[in-house]
Amino acid sequence: MRPAEKFWNPYVAGVALGLVLLSSFLVMGRGLGASGASFRLGVAALSVVAPSHVHDAPALAAVGADRNPLDDWLVFEVLGVALGGLVSAFAAGRLKSELIRGPRISTGWRVALALGGGALMGMAARLARGCTSGQALSGGALLSVGAWVFMFSVFAGGYAMAWFVRREWR
Amino acid sequence: MMFPFEVLSAAGREVGLVVGVLIGFAFGFVLERAGFGRADKLVGQFYGNDMTVLKVMFTGIVTAMLGIVILDGVGIVDLRAVSDHAASITYLWPMLVGGLLLGVGFVVSGYCPGTSIVAMASGKIDGLFTVVGVIVGSVAMGELQPALGGWFTSGDLGNLYLYDLVGVPPMIVALAVTAMALAMFAGGERIERWLRGARAPAAERRPRLAAWGGLATAAVLGLATLLVPARGATTVRRTVAIDAVDLARRVVSRPWSVRVLDLREKRKCVEARVPGAECTPAKELGRLELGQSGSTRDLVLVGDGDVRTIPAPVVGYPGRVHALRGGFSSWRKFALTAPAPPGPRATAAEREVFRLRSGLHAAFTGVRAPPPPPPSSSGAPRRRGGGQGGCS
Numbered sequence: 001m002r003p004a005e006k007f008w009n010p011y012v013a014g015v016a017l018g019l020v021l022l023s024s025f026l027v028m029g030r031g032l033g034a035s036g037a038s039f040r041l042g043v044a045a046l047s048v049v050a051p052s053h054v055h056d057a058p059a060l061a062a063v064g065a066d067r068n069p070l071d072d073w074l075v076f077e078v079l080g081v082a083l084g085g086l087v088s089a090f091a092a093g094r095l096k097s098e099l100i101r102g103p104r105i106s107t108g109w110r111v112a113l114a115l116g117g118g119a120l121m122g123m124a125a126r127l128a129r130g131c132t133s134g135q136a137l138s139g140g141a142l143l144s145v146g147a148w149v150f151m152f153s154v155f156a157g158g159y160a161m162a163w164f165v166r167r168e169w170r
Numbered sequence: 171m172m173f174p175f176e177v178l179s180a181a182g183r184e185v186g187l188v189v190g191v192l193i194g195f196a197f198g199f200v201l202e203r204a205g206f207g208r209a210d211k212l213v214g215q216f217y218g219n220d221m222t223v224l225k226v227m228f229t230g231i232v233t234a235m236l237g238i239v240i241l242d243g244v245g246i247v248d249l250r251a252v253s254d255h256a257a258s259i260t261y262l263w264p265m266l267v268g269g270l271l272l273g274v275g276f277v278v279s280g281y282c283p284g285t286s287i288v289a290m291a292s293g294k295i296d297g298l299f300t301v302v303g304v305i306v307g308s309v310a311m312g313e314l315q316p317a318l319g320g321w322f323t324s325g326d327l328g329n330l331y332l333y334d335l336v337g338v339p340p341m342i343v344a345l346a347v348t349a350m351a352l353a354m355f356a357g358g359e360r361i362e363r364w365l366r367g368a369r370a371p372a373a374e375r376r377p378r379l380a381a382w383g384g385l386a387t388a389a390v391l392g393l394a395t396l397l398v399p400a401r402g403a404t405t406v407r408r409t410v411a412i413d414a415v416d417l418a419r420r421v422v423s424r425p426w427s428v429r430v431l432d433l434r435e436k437r438k439c440v441e442a443r444v445p446g447a448e449c450t451p452a453k454e455l456g457r458l459e460l461g462q463s464g465s466t467r468d469l470v471l472v473g474d475g476d477v478r479t480i481p482a483p484v485v486g487y488p489g490r491v492h493a494l495r496g497g498f499s500s501w502r503k504f505a506l507t508a509p510a511p512p513g514p515r516a517t518a519a520e521r522e523v524f525r526l527r528s529g530l531h532a533a534f535t536g537v538r539a540p541p542p543p544p545p546s547s548s549g550a551p552r553r554r555g556g557g558q559g560g561c562s
């Protein structure tokens with residue numbers, strides 16, 4: 001198997017990212033995103049097992065009551081994100097099943113923290129009306145005040161927590 | 171050529187969804203190429219040894235920002251129209267707290283929601299579990315939302331942008347943001363060099379300088395767009411309609427965010443007008459010098475009927491220009507006519523509108539309306555529109 005390719009120069013990757021975002025603004029009149037699709041996936045799954053509950057909870061009903069929550073531009077965009085990641089990883093020789101963790105943490109703990117951290121982010125993204133893709137990147141490029149407040153808060157939160165989870169990574 | 175193409179209209183909806191997949195593909199591809207499909211690269215940012223997140227994110231933001239602001243400067247795109255549609259309303263407190271929590275979740279899980287998808291797609295099991303966590307967490311918050319009550323929409327500053335806050339043209343803010351980003355990059359390189367103990371190889375430095383140079387050049391050249399005559403000097407601009415009920419809510423709860431200009435005959439305006447409205451018949455608009463004012467307040471034009479196109483003296487106004495749908499007659503029907511009390515099965519929204527209307531009616535005519543009957547059940551909590559954003 002050939003060795004994995006190097007990553008792109010970060011500034012070049014950034015310019016490419018910015019151009020993708022700009023094209024989204026120009027062609028679709030909207031930005032990129034991720035967490036909104038996750039919410040819709042969750043509501044869709046819940047609709048299968050508890051459809052009446054989805055109708056009763058207002059936030060869930062807003063996307064799932066009388067319509068298919070998956071029938072949304074963001075869900076398709078996220079599908080594209082997954083495909084793009086897959087193809088890029090494959091072409092660069094980075095497509096392999098592995099669990100990334102630091103040397104001092106067990107697999108079980110890493111999985112638990114991935115789940116817990118993910119859940120926290122899912123909740124946070126609902127509060128902020130977006131995540132780093134939708135708010136920080138897209139809202140930030142449009143100079144929205146809320147997006148910039150959000151972006152700086154993300155960095156603050158990450159730096160503040162880093163020391164406490166250092167055993168997970170180092 | 172019309173930007174944005176708005177391919178999501180009914181006829182082209184399928185095309186829009188396909189375009190969505192393509193744009194997402196490009197997004198995911200670039201993220202993976204940047205190394206963001208791996209937690210070890212991402213969390214390096216928070217331990218100081220790998221500034222890639224900072225570099226990629228801010229280069230991306232600055233690139234897209236310069237692109238859209240410059241296109242707005244030359245008149246191809248309407249920045250505010252795109253932003254109002256693509257960016258969410260600023261809810262200050264949930265966004266601040268949400269940001270902190272997301273940052274915590276980021277360093278705990280090793281990914282952000284978008285990169286976790288890329289990680290999962292490239293086979294990372296920790297990425298997969300993060301994706302599951304994000305799904306569960308967002309639905310959980312959906313369930314909790316009613317319990318948060320008004321806090322979920324607190325700090326509502328509307329569609330507020332940095333250039334509104336400071337009161338300068340967007341291009342100036344874009345220049346400042348570019349300068350800040352370049353300063354951060356230079357600082358980041360210093361930190362990395364200090365931790366690595368050596369300069370980056372030439373193969374890395376050349377593209378970096380090219381990117382920095384390109385962004386700086388674009389920002390400075392973009393200043394030339396300030397010389398382009400303001401949009402509307404040759405084209406006709408349309409007002410954005412606002413309904414009486416929305417105007418009433420704003421006038422009652424956020425009067426500082428609107429400036430109401432009554433364009434009718436002075437006599438009629440003095441007799442009865444929207445609270446806080448200025449009586450400025452159409453021919454007197456020129457002396458307000460609206461082209462020179464700041465953009466933090468939204469203008470609302472009130473005519474006898476609809477005001478569809480922006481009057482010439484108002485065209486240079488840098489903020490949003492609304493017109494009251496139906497003109498003053500609709501306000502008269504809404505605020506100056508006694509509302510019918512809601513029945514026992516009225517929704518919370520109908521109750522709120524009744525309260526608003528009876529309050530306005532009482533203030534104008536001195537007649538107090540009877541209180542609405544008590545609700546027959548606890549009822550669903552009032553759901554304010556959550557605003558559109560890149561993700562919701």
